[in-house]
Amino acid sequence: MQIDWNSLRFSYTETDYIVRASYHGHRLADGTLEGTWSEPVATRNKILPMHVCATSLQYGQEAFEGLKVFRGIDNKIRVFRWQANAHRMQQSAIGLYMAPVPTELFGKAVELAVRKNKRFIPPYETGATLYLRPLLIGTTPKLGVGPGWDFEFIIIPSPVGPYYKTEGDAIPCQTFIVNRHVDRAAAFGTGRYKVGGNYAASFRGTETAHQQGYDCLFLDSRQHKYIDECSAANFIGIRYGEQTQYITPRSSAILPSITNDSLMTLAKEQGLKVVRRHIRLEEISQMDEAAACGTACVISPIDKVIDPDKNQTYTLPQAPGKVLMGLRKALQDIQYGRAEDKHHWCNIIQ
Ligand code: PLP
Numbered sequence: 001m002q003i004d005w006n007s008l009r010f011s012y013t014e015t016d017y018i019v020r021a022s023y024h025g026h027r028l029a030d031g032t033l034e035g036t037w038s039e040p041v042a043t044r045n046k047i048l049p050m051h052v053c054a055t056s057l058q059y060g061q062e063a064f065e066g067l068k069v070f071r072g073i074d075n076k077i078r079v080f081r082w083q084a085n086a087h088r089m090q091q092s093a094i095g096l097y098m099a100p101v102p103t104e105l106f107g108k109a110v111e112l113a114v115r116k117n118k119r120f121i122p123p124y125e126t127g128a129t130l131y132l133r134p135l136l137i138g139t140t141p142k143l144g145v146g147p148g149w150d151f152e153f154i155i156i157p158s159p160v161g162p163y164y165k166t167e168g169d170a171i172p173c174q175t176f177i178v179n180r181h182v183d184r185a186a187a188f189g190t191g192r193y194k195v196g197g198n199y200a201a202s203f204r205g206t207e208t209a210h211q212q213g214y215d216c217l218f219l220d221s222r223q224h225k226y227i228d229e230c231s232a233a234n235f236i237g238i239r240y241g242e243q244t245q246y247i248t249p250r251s252s253a254i255l256p257s258i259t260n261d262s263l264m265t266l267a268k269e270q271g272l273k274v275v276r277r278h279i280r281l282e283e284i285s286q287m288d289e290a291a292a293c294g295t296a297c298v299i300s301p302i303d304k305v306i307d308p309d310k311n312q313t314y315t316l317p318q319a320p321g322k323v324l325m326g327l328r329k330a331l332q333d334i335q336y337g338r339a340e341d342k343h344h345w346c347n348i349i350q
Pocket residue numbers: 066229231232233234254255256257258259260293294295296
């Protein structure tokens with residue numbers, strides 16, 4: 001099958017292989033897990049037979065990740081910050097009482113997934129990448145409410161194109177709408193973990209927004225006062241000044257974005273002041289630029305934020321703005337091997 005790389009969107013295209021590893025264990029009297037992981041294996045079979053009572057199916061005991069593999073200007077294959085994804089998945093696993101996938105196993109599985117699917121890594125300058133979706137699911141059959149002790153770790157690769165529809169080279173802007181009637185995550189819930197339940201919980205907000213032609217801006221669930229997240233991405237605001245500020249939410253309910261973390265590092269290097277704090281929704285009126293950021297969308301500029309409850313629309317003066325677009329380029333230059341990888345974020349697979 002010939003793939004038209006340029007017309008790919010952010011959706012699933014099946015590749016030759018997925019990678020799998022299994023954990024089988026038991027729980028000790030104090031609740032801790034004891035067990036072992038198998039070695040990762042590549043398989044063409046994408047079907048996973050599972051007991052209908054598996055804890056992932058019954059009680060949502062599952063976590064996932066998302067990372068990208070780039071074909072660089074030098075034709076080399078670069079995996080971006082997989083160790084950070086391994087670490088975040090370990091945090092999600094601990095949060096949901098699952099067996100954390102050891103970093104070494106995660107790395108081996110990533111490498112195997114890339115090597116076995118080389119023909120699905122899009123060529124340089126197509127705007128497409130190979131997305132890897134690591135998945136960790138509970139497979140112990142249980143009806144009683146509680147965590148299981150058997151898990152399956154899977155890496156599902158898929159070549160993907162841009163998250164948001166583009167026209168030519170222009171980077172599209174998104175309009176976000178606030179929804180105070182749907183919360184993505186509770187203040188001390190699972191928002192900081194990348195678990196499926198958070199996404200199912202957000203559908204009512206995101207789908208309602210989509211039907212209106214917008215994306216959903218989630219506020220903190222306790223007071224509906226502070227910005228939490230932009231659909232499935234972190235929020236960044238830019239305020240020009242003597243020292244331009246890069247402002248991003250501090251919240252116990254948001255996902256610690258690896259893209260945001262990388263951009264904060266680059267922003268500091270460019271002389272910006274990076275500030276992580278609670279951001280009141282109204283503060284958008286004082287911002288010069290704003291964007292959603294994540295692996296899938298990289299940086300997606302925000303042109304407006306609508307608050308229907310208050311009959312208020314905030315318009316960002318610069319959309320797209322030069323600061324965030326500069327950061328986007330700086331990040332992509334590293335990912336595509338066009339700039340020095342000072343922080344050793346890319347792992348090259350020969
Ligand atoms: N926030 C949510 C809810 C997400 O699903 C994602 C995507 O992974 C992000 C933020 C961005 O995180 P990252 O930059 O690590 O992809």
